[in-house]
Amino acid sequence: ENEIRGKVRKQIDKSQKEYVLREQLRAIQNELGESGSVQSDADELRERLSKLSLSDEIREKVEKEISRMEKLSLGSPELGVIRTYVEWILDLPWNVMTEDNLDLEHARAILDEDHYGLEKVKDRIIEYLAVLARKKDMRGPILCFVGPPGTGKTSIARSIARAIGRKFVRTSLGGVRDEAEIRGHRRTYNGAIPGRIIASIKQAGSMNPVFLFDEIDKMTSDFRGDPAAAMLEVLDPEINNSFRDHYLDIPVSLEHVMFLTTANNYDAIPAPLLDRMEIIELSSYTELEKIGIAKNHLIPKQREAHGLEPHEVVIRDSALIEIIRRYTREAGVRELERKIATVFRKCVVDLSKGKSSIVVNKNLVHKYLGAPIYSHNDAEAEDRVGVVMGLAWTAAGGQTLVVEALRMRGKGKLQLTGKLGEVMQESAKAALSYVRAHCTELGVPEDFIDNTDIHIHLPEGAIPKDGPSAGITIATALVSALSGRPARHDIAMTGELTLTGRVLPVGGLKEKSLAALKVGIKTIIIPKGNEKDLDSMPPAVRRHINFIQVSELSEVLSIALQPSQES
Known part of the structure; x- marks a missing residue:
């Protein structure tokens, strides 16, 4: 009993001593004008804590940290760490929820x-x-x-x-x-x-x-x-x-x-x-969609950004079409917005010289933006042997992809250039194997592999290219080069090729179709498996492009290749 009484007395003495010391410290801080004492900070945090509806786990955690904080001296480096931690928790919007507008x-x-x-x-x-x-x-x-x-x-x-x-x-x-x-x-x-x-x-x-x-x-x-x-x-x-x-x-x-x-x-x-x-x-925008975006959003935004009134600068639809076709080549509208901003800056300069209003037409676009960067029709101008237009789908949208095949004296070597990825290289090898297995029906000499080297190249050699969708394009270019039959310049194609000559479906058909339209291609050969994608194709694309569906390479060749020039 005496031992317990002694322990209790020691604990009480220790608590009284701490209390006296804390009160003395508070009196000293008040005398020095240091109002931001540890205790007052702790009291402030506790008051903020009491106003929040938190779970028991979070409340206990915060209380524990505040209690630790109270035991530290004002100059302790850990004081700021604990206070920052507690403030992060208390600053979160625990009880705040905005009301949804459900109209x-x-x-x-x-x-x-x-x-x-x-x-x-x-x-x-x-x-x-x-x-x-x-x-x-x-x-x-x-x-x-x-x-x-x-x-x-x-x-x-x-x-x-x-x-x-x-x-x-x-x-x-x-x-x-x-x-x-x-x-x-x-x-x-x-x-x-x-x-x-x-x-x-x-x-x-x-x-x-x-x-x-x-x-x-x-x-x-x-x-x-x-x-x-x-x-x-x-x-x-x-x-x-x-x-x-x-x-x-x-x-x-x-x-x-x-x-x-x-x-x-x-x-x-x-x-x-x-x-x-x-x-x-979210797929690439069609030309019609870009015109709508420009008229409804980009032009009003840039007009306001340049301090112009609607009547001061009017941009004709013909000017917009010219900018879209010959000064931009993109899936989105960022470059289009930059070109429109350039036109408005030029207009502001002309207005400052005394003009009252400006109507921007096709000719004025050339004056403001300089010579066109792109041609609206970049497709081949004539049928050529070994040159076929393919289509690619990248993170930046659809692109046209020319495949060139060339035969020369040699010993059956296949050379691939144009920074082709592993999948595209395998597509080329599969296409060559198919051609070798079907020489007679394709009009290709059976012994060509013994005395011929083949070079397949995809231009813009610095740009990496990969994927299986160029399979039928490579095969068509190969057959064209080996048989001497010119490939039609007004057709583009996309599709994966198997060793047995089947044409498999591919992705990104909308983006590829838009890329074909930009260069003036109106006929595209696609796999029959992509028929489902035609339902979601924009009407503007369906109106201007003739989609030919195929399931075998033989169908592709009969459409894309002309009779031999030698016959």
């Missing part, structure tokens, strides 16, 4: 006002709002907009936030290679801070913003970790209701956040990450 007509009007086209994206957002009106606790969708640069992926995300009535935050993932960028640094490191997720939630000021991850296909990994792996937790709707940042080390619910991502090429996105997102493809 479907209002949302559609805003989306249409900000963007021309993009019907798939708009329909998906309207569907989400319609369901949200019935089920208030519905989790936000995780959408990934995939398309060429300049097609409106980033700007449509901002419009979605405006249409729904939510806060908008954006973080770019281009070049991010450190997992800590996403999930934060652990507190053991000097200068540790939360990752981009928590920082953006704090910036938004609500727990249900529209959150855009831009350029998600540009992430890389190194010895510091894989940021794509960290993103799996963020973008998984089943587990992101308890996301843990390494710095905060407390569960933060992301279930009400609407996550949007953008990418130029979904092949570069890791498969587990891709599986968690709903892919919406």
Whole structure:
């Protein structure tokens, strides 16, 4: 009993001593005019904590940190670390949720006002709002907009936030290679801070913003970790209701956040990450769509940016078509906007010289922008032996791809140039094997391989090229060169070739078709398996292009090759 009484007395004496010392310290600080004492800071943080509705786990964590803070002296270096940590937690918008605007007509009007086209994206957002009106606790969708640069992926995300009535935050993932960028640094490191997720939630000021991850296909990994792996937790709707940042080390619910991502090429996105997102493809704009975008958005924007009134500068449709066809070659509209801005700057100069108004026509475009950069019809001017027009699909949109084949004396060597990738090289070898196996029916000498070298070249040799879709183009160029039959210059083609001569479907048909239109090609040979893609083809493309569907290489050759010049 005496021992217990002694321990209690010692504890009371120690507590009284600490209390007396704290009161003396407070009196000294007041005497010196140092109002920001540790205790007053702790009291302020506790008051802020009491106003928040937090889980027991988070509240205990904060209380524990504040208690640690109270035991430190004012000059302790750990004091600032603890205060910063507690303030990060208290600054998060725990109890704040913006109210969604569920008026479907209002949302559609805003989306249409900000963007021309993009019907798939708009329909998906309207569907989400319609369901949200019935089920208030519905989790936000995780959408990934995939398309060429300049097609409106980033700007449509901002419009979605405006249409729904939510806060908008954006973080770019281009070049991010450190997992800590996403999930934060652990507190053991000097200068540790939360990752981009928590920082953006704090910036938004609500727990249900529209959150855009831009350029998600540009992430890389190194010895510091894989940021794509960290993103799996963020973008998984089943587990992101308890996301843990390494710095905060407390569960933060992301279930009400609407996550949007953008990418130029979904092949570069890791498969587990891709599986968690709903892919919406944004394809290249047609010429008609570009004219609509320019008239409804780009011209008014640039007119305002240059301080002009509508009556001072008028740009004719003929001028717009000239700019699109002969001064730009892109899937989106960024270069078009830059050219329009150049025209407006030139107009401002002319107006400052005394003109009252300017009507920009085709001739004035040449004066302002100089000589045309591109020809509207870049296709071959005549039928040639061994030269065939193919079509390619890249992250920047569709492109025409000329394939040249040449035969010469030799011993059966196949030479491939033009910076071809491994898949395209294998396509060329498969095409040659098919030709060797069917010499007689193709009109090719059976012994050509014994005394002939073959060179296949794809111009613009500095640009890497790959993919299987040039299979039938390479085979047609080979047969043309070996048989002496000229290939038609007014036809382009795309399709993968098998060793047995079957033509398999390929991707990016819309982009490839637009590329063909730009150079004046009106007939395209496509695989029969791509028939389903014709239904989603823009009417402007269907009107101007004749699509010929084939399933065998023999059909391609009968259409694309003329009779031999020697016959």
